[in-house]
Amino acid sequence: MKKQITILFVLVAGIFVASAFKDKPTQVTVSSKDSDSIAVTKIFEEVLVNGKAYDNLRTLCTEAPKRLSGSAGAQTAVDVTFRMMKSMGLDSVWLQECMVPHWERGTPEEGSMIVNGKSTHANICALGGSVSTPSDGLTAEVIEVSDFKELEDLGKKKIQGKIVFFNHPFDQRKASMFDAYGEAVGYRWAGPHIAETYGAVAVLVRSMSSSLDTFPHTGVMRSDSLAAKIPSAALSTVDAEEMHKQLASGAKVEFNMTMNCQWYADTKSYNVIGEIRGSEHPEEVIVFGGHLDAWDLSPGAHDDGSGCVQAIEVLRAFKALNIKPKHTIRAVMWMNEENGGRGGEAYAKYSTDNKIKHIAAIESDAGGFTPRGFGITGTPEQKAKVQSWAPLFFRYGIYDFTSSGGGADIDDLRASGTPLFGLEPDSQRYFDYHHTEIDTFDKVNKRELHLGAGGMTALVYLIDKYGL
Amino acid sequence: MKKQITILFVLVAGIFVASAFKDKPTQVTVSSKDSDSIAVTKIFEEVLVNGKAYDNLRTLCTEAPKRLSGSAGAQTAVDVTFRMMKSMGLDSVWLQECMVPHWERGTPEEGSMIVNGKSTHANICALGGSVSTPSDGLTAEVIEVSDFKELEDLGKKKIQGKIVFFNHPFDQRKASMFDAYGEAVGYRWAGPHIAETYGAVAVLVRSMSSSLDTFPHTGVMRSDSLAAKIPSAALSTVDAEEMHKQLASGAKVEFNMTMNCQWYADTKSYNVIGEIRGSEHPEEVIVFGGHLDAWDLSPGAHDDGSGCVQAIEVLRAFKALNIKPKHTIRAVMWMNEENGGRGGEAYAKYSTDNKIKHIAAIESDAGGFTPRGFGITGTPEQKAKVQSWAPLFFRYGIYDFTSSGGGADIDDLRASGTPLFGLEPDSQRYFDYHHTEIDTFDKVNKRELHLGAGGMTALVYLIDKYGL
Numbered sequence: 001m002k003k004q005i006t007i008l009f010v011l012v013a014g015i016f017v018a019s020a021f022k023d024k025p026t027q028v029t030v031s032s033k034d035s036d037s038i039a040v041t042k043i044f045e046e047v048l049v050n051g052k053a054y055d056n057l058r059t060l061c062t063e064a065p066k067r068l069s070g071s072a073g074a075q076t077a078v079d080v081t082f083r084m085m086k087s088m089g090l091d092s093v094w095l096q097e098c099m100v101p102h103w104e105r106g107t108p109e110e111g112s113m114i115v116n117g118k119s120t121h122a123n124i125c126a127l128g129g130s131v132s133t134p135s136d137g138l139t140a141e142v143i144e145v146s147d148f149k150e151l152e153d154l155g156k157k158k159i160q161g162k163i164v165f166f167n168h169p170f171d172q173r174k175a176s177m178f179d180a181y182g183e184a185v186g187y188r189w190a191g192p193h194i195a196e197t198y199g200a201v202a203v204l205v206r207s208m209s210s211s212l213d214t215f216p217h218t219g220v221m222r223s224d225s226l227a228a229k230i231p232s233a234a235l236s237t238v239d240a241e242e243m244h245k246q247l248a249s250g251a252k253v254e255f256n257m258t259m260n261c262q263w264y265a266d267t268k269s270y271n272v273i274g275e276i277r278g279s280e281h282p283e284e285v286i287v288f289g290g291h292l293d294a295w296d297l298s299p300g301a302h303d304d305g306s307g308c309v310q311a312i313e314v315l316r317a318f319k320a321l322n323i324k325p326k327h328t329i330r331a332v333m334w335m336n337e338e339n340g341g342r343g344g345e346a347y348a349k350y351s352t353d354n355k356i357k358h359i360a361a362i363e364s365d366a367g368g369f370t371p372r373g374f375g376i377t378g379t380p381e382q383k384a385k386v387q388s389w390a391p392l393f394f395r396y397g398i399y400d401f402t403s404s405g406g407g408a409d410i411d412d413l414r415a416s417g418t419p420l421f422g423l424e425p426d427s428q429r430y431f432d433y434h435h436t437e438i439d440t441f442d443k444v445n446k447r448e449l450h451l452g453a454g455g456m457t458a459l460v461y462l463i464d465k466y467g468l
Numbered sequence: 469m470k471k472q473i474t475i476l477f478v479l480v481a482g483i484f485v486a487s488a489f490k491d492k493p494t495q496v497t498v499s500s501k502d503s504d505s506i507a508v509t510k511i512f513e514e515v516l517v518n519g520k521a522y523d524n525l526r527t528l529c530t531e532a533p534k535r536l537s538g539s540a541g542a543q544t545a546v547d548v549t550f551r552m553m554k555s556m557g558l559d560s561v562w563l564q565e566c567m568v569p570h571w572e573r574g575t576p577e578e579g580s581m582i583v584n585g586k587s588t589h590a591n592i593c594a595l596g597g598s599v600s601t602p603s604d605g606l607t608a609e610v611i612e613v614s615d616f617k618e619l620e621d622l623g624k625k626k627i628q629g630k631i632v633f634f635n636h637p638f639d640q641r642k643a644s645m646f647d648a649y650g651e652a653v654g655y656r657w658a659g660p661h662i663a664e665t666y667g668a669v670a671v672l673v674r675s676m677s678s679s680l681d682t683f684p685h686t687g688v689m690r691s692d693s694l695a696a697k698i699p700s701a702a703l704s705t706v707d708a709e710e711m712h713k714q715l716a717s718g719a720k721v722e723f724n725m726t727m728n729c730q731w732y733a734d735t736k737s738y739n740v741i742g743e744i745r746g747s748e749h750p751e752e753v754i755v756f757g758g759h760l761d762a763w764d765l766s767p768g769a770h771d772d773g774s775g776c777v778q779a780i781e782v783l784r785a786f787k788a789l790n791i792k793p794k795h796t797i798r799a800v801m802w803m804n805e806e807n808g809g810r811g812g813e814a815y816a817k818y819s820t821d822n823k824i825k826h827i828a829a830i831e832s833d834a835g836g837f838t839p840r841g842f843g844i845t846g847t848p849e850q851k852a853k854v855q856s857w858a859p860l861f862f863r864y865g866i867y868d869f870t871s872s873g874g875g876a877d878i879d880d881l882r883a884s885g886t887p888l889f890g891l892e893p894d895s896q897r898y899f900d901y902h903h904t905e906i907d908t909f910d911k912v913n914k915r916e917l918h919l920g921a922g923g924m925t926a927l928v929y930l931i932d933k934y935g936l
Contacts (some may be wrong), residue, residue: 045641173513
């Protein structure tokens with residue numbers, strides 16, 4: 001589009017108008033509403049013009065990709081973000097210890113689809129926490145189900161000795177891809193164990209993705225006492241469609257897979273924390289952050305490098321604008337969200353043990369895409385208060401304060417009555433990249449990331465000013 | 469993020485709830501409000517699940533990239549979209565003739581920045597409509613200005629014989645990148661001519677882009693009686709930053725450029741039109757579309773292949789859902805939006821000559837990104853009526869009906885009092901790709917494109933049902 005070219009003349013005229021007024025600043029009485037609007041505008045402008053979140057994300061993704069809990073990458077990520085915050089002149093930057101699970105996928109997986117005896121390469125990756133196949137691989141016939149009801153209907157007799165293929169595509173009718181994910185992810189989480197109880201020898205799960213491509217999407221499966229003891233992998237959506245087509249045509253489909261994953265002893269790791277102490281109530285905390293760990297296949301740009309650097313940006317913007325918060329504002333990069341949640345647990349335990357009062361907890365863990373709103377979990381009064389601030393955010397495209405929200409890392413603070421917030425970016429592209437090797441830095445747009453950081457900063461500012 | 473894993477149990481429980489109810493459809497009295505909600509939901513679901521806009525866009529970008537007016541690519545685009553609509557069983561598909569300007573850039577441009585005598589490659593492309601340099605190139609000293617005021621202050625004496633470099637970056641404080649574009653694009657449109665009046669021998673314009681990269685962004689400059697007769701090119705933002713840095717450091721910066729653009733005689737071309745005739749008022753028309761031409765450097769995926777295929781999708785969805793519109797609904801792929809607007813003029817002239825009443829005109833020419841709202845230009849009553857429909861769109865992320873809107877191709881219908889609408893997608897990424905070789909099909913997300921098409925379809929449906 002070429003758009004209004006006439007704007008030029010407005011612009012030229014504007015120069016003269018501006019000159020005429022420049023020596024006559026008008027006296028204005030600023031109401032509280034106006035001053036909020038001015039402050040919020042200043043915050044967004046600071047982040048959009050001088051924000052460092054994008055550069056910090058490039059650093060994190062370059063220096064510490066594949067930062068799954070227990071890995072060398074995770075330790076590098078701790079070091080990198082600690083150093084980032086140390087250089088900012090904050091009141092305190094510290095590490096909070098936690099023991100994390102340590103699982104490794106080993107050498108790259110190999111998968112082949114065998115249709116009526118003819119073998120072709122298929123794109124798979126082990127689900128997080130899966131056991132190995134035998135070292136020379138595993139081959140068995142594939143049986144497809146689209147949900148647990150079909151599994152039940154087939155029964156043990158038909159499933160025994162086979163590879164169960166959970167093929168539950170994202171429901172494209174949903175407006176939010178998180179809703180589609182929420183409906184499908186149960187097959188990844190519990191599917192392996194449930195299939196095992198019917199005698200399956202392995203599980204393939206259609207990748208949790210809204211698009212058709214050849215990248216398998218890893219992700220966690222349950223690892224408690226009901227953890228599956230059979231090899232379990234994600235299959236790319238393109239391969240899943242092909243397998244479905246072959247099975248529907250009546251072909252005999254077998255699958256050969258080789259994986260050599262392994263569990264190791266729990267490992268010491270850390271949440272990385274930086275804060276500006278409150279000038280009036282330093283003992284009361286507004287906490288915000290994302291998770292530092294990311295899947296071992298991935299640079300973790302959207303999931304969740306974005307949330308981490310946005311949290312750091314909130315602190316940077318407060319410093320740059322010389323805003324002195326009344327309450328302590330604290331950025332946390334939580335460890336181990338992806339396969340255990342130990343960082344969130346450690347933070348909650350520390351909070352209980354030290355009787356920390358949290359005024360609010362905000363998580364950004366839905367990608368560095370253009371922000372749409374905040375989900376809120378709190379009392380109706382708290383929700384109404386935050387919704388009354390919505391007009392301040394509207395011009396920046398943040399308009400939706402209707403849903404409930406939070407995040408896995410802050411969920412343990414719910415018990416203490418802390419109001420929880422989740423930044424809600426546009427969801428359409430998130431699952432194109434989620435838990436894959438293509439969740440790379442170049443998939444993040446600087447302005448979209450910074451608009452989200454601006455929204456978080458403005459929300460923290462308003463909560464600090466008015467309480468909840 | 470791993471998100472609520474507990475959803476699984478809701479899902480399993482859901483099976484039983486669903487089974488319990490499945491034989492007992494409840495009798496419901498459907499109010500008009502409810503029926504609108506049901507219809508709008510059906511429309512979005514049809515487009516999200518079965519939409520063909522994405523596949524059609526792939527076809528258009530593959531078979532007819534570089535479809536600037538007068539080119540072979542433009543003719544192919546006419547043929548391709550005509551065939552697409554011909555295959556859909558519409559009531560009428562036709563071509564509307566218009567004569568279009570025909571300019572070609574010739575062989576790829578060459579540019580070198582010469583800093584204190586040392587030459588390095590620089591990324592440039594001719595602005596649309598520019599004249600050639602001498603065949604062996606043009607070299608002159610560069611003088612930088614950030615706006616027209618600086619040009620005026622420097623005056624003829626300092627500018628004579630030089631290359632004027634308009635370096636007016638996008639204002640990153642703006643929330644909408646269209647606002648930033650509107651403020652900067654005047655330097656591309658009128659800068660060459662104005663610099664020429666001061667004796668400049670050529671013009672370089674900082675590319676109209678929100679990001680820093682090495683792709684020059686072409687675009688139209690004025691081609692009327694005030695068209696510049698000096699070579700005029702866009703410089704990539706990375707090169708513009710480098711040039712600015714060198715000039716600011718006091719270095720002597722010259723530039724060497726070679727371009728062999730040429731104007732040809734006006735060429736016959738077409739708007740491509742498809743329609744479903746109204747069952748009650750076939751003589752009254754709701755028109756919607758995008759422009760078929762795209763810059764010669766570019767596949768034109770977002771600008772504006774997206775708008776074209778979304779318009780076709782509106783017709784497809786009406787057919788698929790068996791909705792019989794009361795008024796004629798018409799998709800137009802306008803020709804020559806980028807450098808002349810002759811398609812829009814031809815359509816408006818046809819409408820006047822034939823006394824066509826347009827109930828509404830809708831343009832999609834801001835990219836195939838996730839939709840945010842519709843701009844509306846109409847009476848306060850018309851605007852209020854459309855705004856009363858906003859709740860129907862909210863769950864699909866379309867919430868903003870506040871701004872005025874329309875589009876270059878439908879602007880000529882304003883004189884007849886036609887209410888104008890512009891689909892408003894998220895603007896943050898649009899100018900990363902705009903008018904460059906990287907405005908490619910892979911930059912478009914299927915769901916985002918289809919959400920926009922769903923929004924247009926729902927709007928057409930409601931306008932047809934209730935009038936304006």
